[in-house]
Structures are given as C-alpha cells and as structure tokens.
Amino acid sequence: MFEAFSISFLIVTLAEMGDKSQLVCMALAARLPPRQVLIGAILAFAGLNALAVAVGGTLASWLPTIWVLTAAAVLFAIFGLQALWQGWQEWQQGQDQPAEDTSDVSHVSRKRVIGSTFSLIAVAELGDKTQLSVAALSTKFDILSVWLGATLGLAMTSALGVLIGCALLRRLQLRWLHLASGVLFLVMALAMAIQLIA
Template sequence: MEESFLQPVTTLLGAGDVFEWSATAATSFALIAAAEIGDKSQLVCMTLASRHRPMPVMLGALAAFAVLNTLAVVFGVAIASWLPAYVVGTIVAILFATFGVHALRTTDDGDDEELVEKSGHGIFFTTFALLTVAEFGDKTQLAVVALSSTHAPAAVWLGATVALAATSALGILAGRTILQRIPLVLLHRLSGAFFLLLALVAAWQAYAAYSGV
C-alpha cells in the first residue's frame, strides 16, 4: 500500500543516481536557455521592465514559468505512462528534429514585434498573464514535455525553470543594448544543432526500445 501511494512521487522525481539527475537538469537548462535567448518571453520581460520596477516583473515571470513547466512535466509523464517507450522516443525525436530545423532556418528575430501592455491592478499579474499566454504551447514548453517523457521529470522541471528565469533576468537587467551585441542568428544556430543532437539520441533510444537492444 505504501509503495503504491509513493509511486506518483517516485515517477515525478525520476529514478537514477545523482549524476544522471544532475545531467538531465543541466541538459534541460542548456537547451531551454539556448532556445529562449531573444525569444518573445525575454522581449516581454524587457518591455515590462522598461516601464515598471523589475522585481514584480521577475516574480511574475517565475510564477508563469513554474506553472507552465509543471503542466508540461505532468503531461510528459502521462504520455510516458500511456504509450510504449519506442513510440514516445519516436515522437520526441520528431519534435526535436522539427525544432532544430526551424532554428537553423531562422534568419532574424521573428518575435520582435511591438508588445502591448495589458492594464491591470499589478504588474505581477500583468507579467504572469502575458507570459502564460505567450508561452503556452510554445516550442520550449513542448521541449519540456518531450524531455520529461524520457528523463527524470523533476530534473527537467528544475533545469527548464532556472533557464527561463535566467533568460528573463538577462532581459530585465541587461536590456536591448547588451543583446544587440550578441549575434542572435548564431545563438539560434547553436540551439538548432543542440535540438538535432537530442533528436538523434531520442531516435536511438526509440530504436533500442523497439528492438530490445
């Protein structure tokens, strides 16, 4: 009975040693951070922080990312429990390959559109609402779903949330002047290469699960 009660907790935390857990968190951090530099969530934080105190913007961003990543992790765990391992691996490989090709084909900052600030009683809720709407179903959330379906979900959640918090803080503190000196196209290329590498790993895992290697 006790083991049955603790099973959901064990599933979310993920099995494996500390090194594997840390590697998963680091991989999630690197992947999400590379994908989010110059993306719309960072631009939202830049825009809001230029008009308001930075702390409520940062707290609103953290709350939004925590909620979105929690939903993504729970969905990823559900997919992993419903589908065979080789099907999950194949889906993950296709998703990552699609993200990688899209990033490699990026020629400019397509998310650099004018952002209209919503009215509200607090900038915290404005930031939370804007980022929740902007990031729901975005490539980074889908990446968290994919990663958590094949790796320790808690490690994926931690790495992704810290990465999104870091990119948001960079946008709030550094602003456009710093990011304009960074070749965003190069960052997108690196992100695309990273996605394609993970797609190959996921494809191999799917093949191994199907053939019993």
C-alpha cells in the same frame, strides 16, 4: 538526476535566448519595476513547466516507449530545423531580425505588474517549443529534475532580459543563439533516434 537537470537547463536556456518571452521581459522591465516583472515571469514559467512535465509524465505511462521516443525525436528535429532556418536567414541578411512586437504595456498599473507579467508570459509560451520540449524531456528523464532545470533556465533568461533591457537588444547577435539552439535540438533528436534503433 543531474543529467536531466543539466540537459533541461541547457536546452531551455539556449532556446529561450532572444525568444519572445525574453523580449516581453525586456519591454516590461523598461517601463515597470524590474523585480515584479521577474517574479511574474518566474511564476509563469514554473506553472507552465509543471503542466508540461505532468503531461509528459502521463504520456510516458500511457503510451508505448517507442511511440514516445519517436514523437520526442520528431519534435526536437522540427524545432532544431526551425531554429537553424531562422539563424540561417538572419545570417544571410547580415543582421539580426527586428524585435518581436511585444504590445503596449504602459497602461499596466504598478500594483498589477506581477499578474500582468504572469499573464503575458503564460499566453506567449503556452504550447511553445520550450514547453513541448520540457514535456518531451519528462518522458525520458526524472520529471522533478526536468522541471527544476527548465524553470531555472527560464528564470535565468528572464533575469537577463530584465537586466539587459530593450536598448541593448539591437546589439545582440541572436543568429548565433538560434544556430546553437538548433544544433542542440538536432543532437537530442539524433540521440533519441539512436535509442530507437538500439
């Protein structure tokens, strides 16, 4: 269980650093009460991760293990290559990519901050690489440990986003985070491929 928790936590934390969900948290926290922003983000991630592990667990029981492992290895490899490519492009440019458009949220009422944050994060992350990765991990590991590790990882990145704020985003070296998450995804893909051969 600790292995599943640790792997899920590490993969999700690295993959989400500098990702759109963290940028959304930064933008919202710059304009709205940070505590409610964080609560809304954590609730959204908890729900999305529950959906992901439920889908992953169901697939694991319906499909042959070799198919599930193959699909998971391919997904991890694709995400790893995408992250490495993004990090490499940022490295070539000698600077980080500009922040993603997070839309104007200044009209959101303070009484609706949690709901608005929940909606933005849920829409932004539904079907994202992180959710698909959680689903893939839940086919191999204990789903409760995967859910807990992924949710805590996402909660931590959201909290960092809220604390850092939009002003500090320009100073972060996001290319290193993209490269590190890419390598980690590829290592996981390789580990699953080895299991298929063995």
